[in-house]
Amino acid sequence: MRWKARLIKHHHTDRIAVEFERDAELIRRIKLLDDARWNPQKKYWHLPDTAENRERFKLIPKQDTEPSAEGQEHLVKFGRWLSAKRYSASTIDTYKQALRVFLVYYRKKEVGALTNADVLDFNNDYILKKNLSASYQNQVTNAIKLYFRTVLDTQIETDKIDRPKKPKTLPNVLSKEEVKNILEAHYNIKHKTMLCLIYSCGLRRSELLHLKPEDIDSQRNVVLIRQSKGRKDRITPLSAKVLDLLRQYYIAYRPQTWLFEGQRSGEQYSEQSLQRVLKLALEKAKVTKPVTLHWLRHSYATHLLESGTDLRYIQELLGHSSSRTTEIYTHVSMKSLQQIKSPFDDL
Template identity: 50%
Template sequence: MKNRVQITLKPLWHNNRKLVTVHFDFNEEVENYVKVFDGMRYSRTYITYYTVFTNTMVNELFEYFRTKKWYVDYSAFKQNTSIYKKEVYYIDNYKLPELSNDRQNEIQKFRKWLQQKRFSKNTVHTYVEVTGLFLRYLELKGIEDISARSIEQFNYDFIFKTKKSVSYQNQCISGIKQFIDFKQLDIDNVEIKRPNKDKKLPSVLSKQEVKAILDSTTNLKHRTLLSVVYSAGLRIGEALNLRPDDIDTARGLILIRSAKGRKDRFTLLAPSLVPLLESYKQHYQPKRFLFEGRSGEAYTQVSARQVLRKALRLTGITKYVTLHTLRHSFATHLLEGGTDIRYIQELLGHNSPKTTMIYTHVSSTNLTEIINPFDNL
């Protein structure tokens, strides 16, 4: 009898980030399945696959591996949760001290202040975490008052010298600035220049590849979901939060409620998608959410990712593709079709046109018109 595959999930801290590591006895099938999980990376340092820890990640991984009927051991996450609160941090081999009781109370008040300002849960968690590290750094150095100089010191010692990522540095700066507002501190010359982020181009599918993905998806719910994500340029969270009455077939629009930045917006409803949507609603009769799981709650992102992965396997597409790639492809195809960049910005719900302008760099329209000098040799 074939031995049952066992997957073990364990916590790991690296560069002040909580990670979930995935352990298993080497098996090519298992490794290939692990690698295609959205956000999965491989660490040569720890010789293991890992992904970033979130409040739902362990559950998502559990569901993902259980679809293969593999045994999943996540007992390491059932143990003392203080592993996430009392992790040891080092700067140049110096251990950061724990916060005093007064500082801990101050941090909790800061958390409530951020929540009252209606920051997202993830943002609140991040700002509180990085501010706590900053205050612990001050205790390590014996610095009593927050000043422009102490912030610059922390930025250099804790971020620059330890080679933290650009995004992490920006999070630290934002969190500390919010804490300064919370404390109503008057600090002169607090000017910490934010580093420029890496300008990576998004992965984009061709129209033929999108069609192949949709054609290979025979399940009615799955095909409708992927079609809605692409045809409306949605973030997956927006698609899964849709309600049946958000689809306005009379006006040819889809209402997106409380999207990023807590803003409502309208986006396109493709006329050719309407028959598929009507057939789907008649068959599944969704009530609360347009796409519902078995329990009647919103369909999960884990399940949606599995739908896409299956389609990619069937079509043989090997490039790196996520559900967000469908949104990138929608925007790029609109731009290549001659749609004004300002309309694309509105449809995607971008605050700044600079965000939308990235699609001008991946659009092939102008590039294909350039005559390659090789052709004239």
Template identity: 45%
Template sequence: MDTYTFFMADFINFYRDKELQNISDRDVEVFIEDVFIRRSYSISTQRQFTSALKLFLSYCPEIKINPVVLTRPKRSKKLPNILSAEEVISILQVTKNLKHRAIIALLYSSGLRVGEITNLKLSEIDIERNLVKVVSGKGRKDRFVVLAKSFLPLLNNYLLSYKPNFYFIEGLAGKKYSESSIRKFLSKNVALAGITKNVSPHTLRHSYATHLLENGVGIRHIQELLGHSRPETTMIYTHVAKKDLLEIQSPLDSILLSLEQNRKEKQKFLLSGNRKL
């Protein structure tokens, strides 16, 4: 509520030389253009201001602003960064620390959130069934994710070498491993792999979902694996998956292919013709 109060104080101060009841819809637009846009405020901040103004108008009906025409600007729909399969492998290859490599491999191969892997208990890893039980993930929902068979040798090597007691990954004195440590060593190994993209643990999850989609796994199954409550959240990966995009031919390629075919057809005609030398 303090945020709403700040917004309305700023708005009223902007029109301090004008009677409050004479402020119009156009005045709201001018305020946003001169204050919010010039200060490079985010879309989220603009949405908060609109909500604050609507609440304010409910207490001041004499103001000539029509609350019906006040619309919150839509949030920006930014596509997530995605690693290629080759980039994922290159990160694993340059990660020499066995524990770090096991963490990166499990984050990617099972699509876990960073908070889910730090909370993961050894008892929740079912090697026999190749499943990992994610307990109380986002939205406090349990779910099962697939444990990659190719990850099992690395997993066994890690467990024998580090011998964790309770959590899959443990810090000092058997306590939970910190999320910040994962972000730190991941960033270091991404740089070692020569990758210039902005990569976080969640990028591995995005990449996992996108690669599943490219491999033909349906949106409904991906939604279950990721633990999304709404299919709309999962649908963002349809915008970054390249499977269907690869089937689209660039018009430049079409033109060059057509010219090449015409050239070959012309050569065939000349070769088959009864020309006298």
């Protein structure tokens, strides 16, 4: 186990403290959890004390955390199958942990005897009873469907397992004026260039940090994004203004391995440092909204749509596998909304 978790009190509130040695992947994953905070004095992350987080960090009795010997063999087999299919290490870990929860719940039953009724009971008597989130339920359901469809011949009919309905939320979008204020807040050329590149190319945080100097094609004015989400390569147009910033930055810093490096040459810039860059920009720009780096990506897509860019091109630029993912930006675009006249104005 790469981390240790324990229950704590933080400002008279029940929390879970998670400690681990510096690990960029673990830091990335814990930041995705709701209300995850870093305590710089005590050097640990802490999260709300919820049933889901207790499950996630195994803060339940030991005898309830391990599947049967048979179940453990199936987890090993699942991991080997995922590795052979070239899934990323983080995806493999996520799928295995999700399947483990299901196998732990039925640790007293033979895996080959499990049925669709058991899956239904698990969702009702475990997921819903513990008030775990729909996204967590979806994660476990995906793992169950993938494993029993591809690895094991059992009584479970995966095609008849339904995923939970996802809550429909809209992406957070900034106005062009807000984006401009944030991007112009930094005088440091490195910090300014990173934020400008995220917005101007619609990059994910990890995509920016994994860029290498050779990924910037100044002749064709494009950025090559290698092996991003879903192990896909894609290219995105490079703004002439951002290219000028990149040239200034390159002359000043001369990066070696990564386009943006930490304090030591060849060391990848950390996600935590990038978060601080954004936080400082928000303070300087006097933006009080809880902006994250992903808001810049959402804003890029929405602003493209409002300027008349075809949705199919936006899908390609963002690297979305499904057009339905990209279509969500039509719900936050102001271009069509502003043309609608309220009947109140005619009263």
